[in-house]
Amino acid sequence: MVKLKNDMCSLRAVDTDDLEFIYELENNPALWEFGHTLTPYSKLTIREYLENAHRDIYEVKQLRLGICNAQNQIKGVIDLYDFDPYHKRAGVGVVINQESDRAKGLATAALELMVDYAFDHLRLHQLYAGIAQDNYASRKLFEKLRFRESGIKKDWITTQDGYKDEYLYQLINEKL
Structure with missing residues (x-):
């Protein structure tokens, strides 16, 4: 049985009822660096995405x-x-939209659920995440859940102030 709920949170499919939330999230310039986004998304584009989600x-x-x-x-x-179903791996990313909702355990609880889903239901061998060198909160989150730093992509992310490195984190499914 697939479990996508714990005491802290639940994970569910996004749908058209989430249009305003996803629109706000995707158009928050403070988050663009993390998703490698350069331009805003229209409500039409997001609606079409949600209709196919x-x-x-x-x-x-x-x-x-x-x-x-x-x-x-x-x-x-x-x-x-x-x-990648052949190599049995996927990247994973998590974002809590409002700063006032961060550092309360939601991202940790959600990532725990996603790891379990990916390993137990999708039977993946590994998950990975690319995290900017100065995103200490995300690095701490992934390390807390046993992701290990396995490499550094030098000057990987362009910023207004120059370049920054991106750290590659991996979690290998020891059960498979």
Whole structure:
């Protein structure tokens, strides 16, 4: 049985009811660096994405789930991306939209659920994440869940102040 709920949060498919939330999230310039976004998204583009979000991970090679708090309010998203069923791996990313909702355990709880889903249900061998060198909160989060730094991509991310490194983190499924 697939478990996408714990005491702190639940993960659920995003749908058209989440249009305003996803629009705000995707158009927050403070988050663009993390998702490597350069331009805003229109509501039409997001609506079209949400109308197709139900498609299977094996078809579209990605999965986005909403992170809901105990009151069932969407507070963030967690993604599997670059899903590779042959090599049994995927990238994983998590974001809590509002700063006031961060550092309260939601991202940790959501990432725990996603790791379990990826390893137990999708039977992946590994998950990985690319995290900017100065994103200490994300590095701490992934390290807390046993992801290990396995490499550094030098000058990987362009910023207004120059370049910064991106750290590659991996979690290997020891059960497989």
